[in-house]
Amino acid sequence: MPAHVAVISLASDFGCQVQITNLDDKLLAVLGQFELSYWQLASSGHLPDTYDVAVIEGAVTTPEHVELLKRVRATARTVILIGACAVTGGIPGLAADGFDERLGCVYGDDGTLLVCGRISPMPVDSVIDVDYRVPGCPIQPDELVAVLQRALMGLADRPQREPMCASCKVAENQCFYEHGVVCLGMITRSGCGAKCISLGRPCTGCRGVAADANLEYARQVLVERGLDPARLVTALQLYNSLQEAAR
Amino acid sequence: MSTLTVEHVARIEGHGTISVEVDNGAVGEIRMDIVEPTRFFESMVVGRRFDEAPLITSRICGICSPNHAVTSLKALEAAMGIEISERTRLLRTLLVHGSFLQNHATHLYVLAAPDYVGLPNFIPLAESHPEVVARALSIKKLGNDLTTAVGGRPVHPITAVVGGFTAEPSRADLEALAERLRSVAKDVAETVGLFSTFDVPKFDTAGEMLALKAEGEYAVYDGDVCALDAGWCRPVGEYLDFVSEHVVGHSNAKHSTIDGRTFMVGALARVNLNWDQLMPTARIVASKAGLRPISKNTFANNLCQAIELVDAAERCAMLCQRLLDETGSSKPVGYKIKAGAGTSATEAPRGTLYHTLAIDDDGFVTAGNVITPTAQNLANLEADMRAFAPTVVDLPEEQFVLRIEQLVRAYDPCLSCAVH
Ligand code: SF4
Ligand code: SF4
Numbered sequence: 001m002p003a004h005v006a007v008i009s010l011a012s013d014f015g016c017q018v019q020i021t022n023l024d025d026k027l028l029a030v031l032g033q034f035e036l037s038y039w040q041l042a043s044s045g046h047l048p049d050t051y052d053v054a055v056i057e058g059a060v061t062t063p064e065h066v067e068l069l070k071r072v073r074a075t076a077r078t079v080i081l082i083g084a085c086a087v088t089g090g091i092p093g094l095a096a097d098g099f100d101e102r103l104g105c106v107y108g109d110d111g112t113l114l115v116c117g118r119i120s121p122m123p124v125d126s127v128i129d130v131d132y133r134v135p136g137c138p139i140q141p142d143e144l145v146a147v148l149q150r151a152l153m154g155l156a157d158r159p160q161r162e163p164m165c166a167s168c169k170v171a172e173n174q175c176f177y178e179h180g181v182v183c184l185g186m187i188t189r190s191g192c193g194a195k196c197i198s199l200g201r202p203c204t205g206c207r208g209v210a211a212d213a214n215l216e217y218a219r220q221v222l223v224e225r226g227l228d229p230a231r232l233v234t235a236l237q238l239y240n241s242l243q244e245a246a247r
Numbered sequence: 248m249s250t251l252t253v254e255h256v257a258r259i260e261g262h263g264t265i266s267v268e269v270d271n272g273a274v275g276e277i278r279m280d281i282v283e284p285t286r287f288f289e290s291m292v293v294g295r296r297f298d299e300a301p302l303i304t305s306r307i308c309g310i311c312s313p314n315h316a317v318t319s320l321k322a323l324e325a326a327m328g329i330e331i332s333e334r335t336r337l338l339r340t341l342l343v344h345g346s347f348l349q350n351h352a353t354h355l356y357v358l359a360a361p362d363y364v365g366l367p368n369f370i371p372l373a374e375s376h377p378e379v380v381a382r383a384l385s386i387k388k389l390g391n392d393l394t395t396a397v398g399g400r401p402v403h404p405i406t407a408v409v410g411g412f413t414a415e416p417s418r419a420d421l422e423a424l425a426e427r428l429r430s431v432a433k434d435v436a437e438t439v440g441l442f443s444t445f446d447v448p449k450f451d452t453a454g455e456m457l458a459l460k461a462e463g464e465y466a467v468y469d470g471d472v473c474a475l476d477a478g479w480c481r482p483v484g485e486y487l488d489f490v491s492e493h494v495v496g497h498s499n500a501k502h503s504t505i506d507g508r509t510f511m512v513g514a515l516a517r518v519n520l521n522w523d524q525l526m527p528t529a530r531i532v533a534s535k536a537g538l539r540p541i542s543k544n545t546f547a548n549n550l551c552q553a554i555e556l557v558d559a560a561e562r563c564a565m566l567c568q569r570l571l572d573e574t575g576s577s578k579p580v581g582y583k584i585k586a587g588a589g590t591s592a593t594e595a596p597r598g599t600l601y602h603t604l605a606i607d608d609d610g611f612v613t614a615g616n617v618i619t620p621t622a623q624n625l626a627n628l629e630a631d632m633r634a635f636a637p638t639v640v641d642l643p644e645e646q647f648v649l650r651i652e653q654l655v656r657a658y659d660p661c662l663s664c665a666v667h
Contacts, residue, residue, distance in 0.1 A: 011284045013663055014260050015309020015402045021353060022391055022401050036370065040255055040262070041358075061284040091306040094291045102287040107494055107501075118284060138309060138402040199399045199406050200413030204302065238299060 003152060004051040006038040008072060010058030010065045011092050011121065015138040016083035017041050017057055023141045033152065053078045053151060056130075059085040059092040060122040073128040078151050081130050082144060084137035088208045089123040089242035091137070096120045096242060123242055132157040135189060137206035137239055143191060160191040163210040164203050168194040176202045177221060182231050186221065187213035187245070206239045215245055251644065256652055258358040258368070260310055261662025265651060267636060274636040279629055279655070281498040283662040292615040297323055297584070297606045298409060304602065304617065305403050308664035310353070312403045313346040313394055314595035315602075315617075321469070322604040323409050325589025329582045334575040335411045340468045341566045342397045342404065343593055347467075347559040349390030349401070350596035351514075351552040354659045355438060356383030359549050362653050363445040379441070382434045386556065389424075389431055393563060396420045410579035421567045428564035435556040436532050442553045443536035447546035447657075448650065450635050454509045454627040456516035456543075459483075459594050465517075465524040465558060467594040474505065475519055475541065483592040486601050490618060500665035502626040503618065509627035512598025512620050513659065514551035515542065529558035545631050546657045552596070584610040595620055597659050621658070621665035628658050 009017065017039075037051040054076035060066060073079060084090030095102055099120040124130060132147050134140075150157070164185035168175070171194045176183035183202035185194065189210040196203050209215075219229040236246040253265040261283040268275030288307055292300045301319040305312040317339050324331060356379070357369045366372060373380045391401040396416040398404025406414045416424070460480060461470030472489075473480040481489060492501040504510070518525065518533070522540040525533070533539070533554045538547060588605035598620030605614040631654060639650045 011286055011663075013306045013309040013312070015306070015312060018309045018353075018402055021357060021387075036368075039368075040257055041260060046255075061286065065284075091291070091303055092286045094295075094303070095287045102290045103285075106285070106287050106289050121286075137306070138400075195400065196405050201405050201408070204299075234296075238295075238302065 002033060002035045003053050004037040004048075005034045005053045005055060006047060006051040006076070007036075007041070007055045008038070008047070008057070008068070009040065010056065010086070010124070011061040012058030012083065012085045014041060014057070019138045019141050020144065023145065026141070026145065049075070051076060053080065055080045055082055056086050056124055057082050059089050060124060060127055061092060061118055063117045063119060066119070066127055069124060069127045078132070079128065079130045080132040080134065080147060080151060081124050082134045082139050084135060084206050084208065084239045086124045087133045087135045088240050089121055090239050092121045093123070093240075093242040094237070121242070133159065135207040136192060140192060159211065160189055161211045162190055163213050164188045164190045164194055164197070166190055167192075168197050171198050173197045177225050180225060180227065182222065182227060182235050184232070184235055186218040187215055187236070204238050205236050208240060209236070209243060209245045213245070251648055253648060253652060256655060258361065259656060259660050259662065260308070261660070261665070263655075263660070263662050265632070265655065267632075267651065269640060272640060274640050277629065277632045277636055278497050279625065279632065281500045281625070281662050281666060283499055283666040285499050285666050288667045289615045289617055292604065292612045295612055297604070297610045297612055300604055300612055300615070301407070302403075304615075307617065307619065307667045308661055309402050310350055310661060311346055311595045311597065311600075311664070313342045313398055314593055314600055316404050316407055317343060317468075318591050318593045318600050318602040319604060320407060320409055321591035321593070322589040322602045323606070325591055326587035326604060326606055327582055327585055327589070328587070329410055329580060331410060331580060332575055332577060334570070334573070334577040336468065337566055337570055338397055338412055338415065338577050339407065341563060341570070342394060342407065343467045344559045344563050344566070345390055345393035345397060347390075347555055347596050348563070349387060349394060351556050351559075352383055352386040352390060354596075355442065355549060355552055356380070356387075358659070359656050360441075362649065362656060382437065386431060386434055386438070389427055392427075393424055396424060408579055410582055412577040413579070415577055418571060421571050425564045425567035425571070428560050428567065431560050432528070432557075435553070435560050436528075438556055439532045439536050439550065439553040442550045443538075447544070448635070448639070450545060450631070450638065450654075451543040452511055452545045452627060452631050453634065454511045454630060455505060456511050456519055457505070457599060457623070458512060458517040458520040459592060459599055460520055463524075465521050465526075465562065469591070469593070472592065472599065473520055474510075475516065477506070483601070484590045486590065486592065486618070487616075490601070490623065492618065492622070498625065500622050500625055500662065503623045504626060509630045510623065511545070511627045512623050513548055514555050514596075515545070515548040516598065517594060518551040518554060525554070526558045526561045528561055529554050532557050545654060548657045548659070552659070584608070588614070597621060597661055598623060617667055619661070619664040619667060621660045621662065624658050624660065625665060628655065628660065
């Protein structure tokens, strides 16, 4: 029997779901292995009472999200997070700092009129246990396919442990530090093929901090290059402000 | 009195709930509640380095991320008085038009079309109409490949930076793209054909229509803002004087009006205001499909998106050719970071998008303002629902609700972007 999949979104820009539709040629082949039970972006209908796999995009920003996640965890056998918002809190996490003042700042005094409740943004794993993580902003469709296959086969999640510099070296890029430019490749989880660096932009850490990252050494590299080591942290905040390493 | 509600309307981007009161065959209160959570983007850019602003604002919407990135870049350049090269302008225009291909194909085939063939989603379409799905995927893939070639990836461009591009598509990429763009002509024309066969209600919006207009081109990258009924054109920098935003209690997205009137932005508004600037083939295909300006039928917005696919394919082929023929550089121009405020607008697939960014002398953002197309459309969308619902209230309930949902999907609303 094919596994039933529900695609669920919290606070996000839907970019990772767009990346699912960007599987293009592979889309139908991949979806063919599953029974799509729910996907608000692409289909009518409501979240069913039973399904096997939950694919979750977005950060937690409302009390309803917390309730929903608890229900999802009680229902699904497997929970897969896709994208930086769900995995690390991502860009929405930037709002956590001084959260209470932001409503007035954006909506003025009328902000109190707004309907739904809101809580300071959090990554999904601060609410429920998760089984697999597909990081990135946005995710890479191929990585999602690989994780889905692992989930189908019952294999455990196997995140890349080594930081981006490894892939960057393989791509034969010149290091940004030679030009005094801060790059987060030293501490960022690899797996995107050093996409940004190869296209002339330093890594901004959208895939989160790698398990084997050596933050202390990274700070030292900045000092040696005459750069303020605090810039490592401020740069890291962009997608990882809720993670320990960026505090 | 009974209230019909459609919670979390499907096949739109974001979370919205429609509620319609019906009493003995008469329509009462109608609302579109935007329950999409606010992420407070305008406050998030504050305190971040200026070059992070386009990365942050492009996360407002993954579907039109190239538009947000480009609009923020233009606002920053306006703030610091930076002049970009012609080649950078061409590449950015290509990026924006590429996003039209990507977006319109997704919206039309994946989100809107199932309504008209009576299916819950587009997956069963693959069995019933394999050629239609193949066509949809090929147009969408071409759009993705185009934005990937120019921007570095299909969602959230990397290469576009303040002053220029950090990398460019190769000649071989541009040649291959131009070739594919020319050969997609048949598919995009057939898309117009397909959408012209769908049975859409006759319903004219009472709202004003706004779009950018520029001399000698189908304005997407810049231009003045023009109003169809009122007949005025005004510089983008004045948008806060004519677009007024206000908070409404049932929606996390603000509503917009101009001169007290609701208005519509997007493909229909653009086609109406820029008909003469459409590529000739697009005009011919549009006329054959029975669309001539001025059309005020809200449902025709989908047909206009299809017409823009024809225009974008041909225009992008032409832009690729120009990039091949003309030399010049898109390398970021040199600039000095200095304090200032800048405003800019582009046409996103769903309509005019405004960004304002202010930075201090050290290059940190001190203020941001964004008005997205859907935020502008929402008040008009609700006004349309109120006017349209009584004309279909006699239909069986399921049909009635479907018609209202179709009206909403005609707008191609993007609620996460509206809330931002
Ligand atoms: S710091 Fe950045 S540019 Fe340098 S090697 Fe690592 S990933 Fe590459
Ligand atoms: S290089 Fe860094 S910022 Fe770019 S996609 Fe990879 S992880 Fe994300």
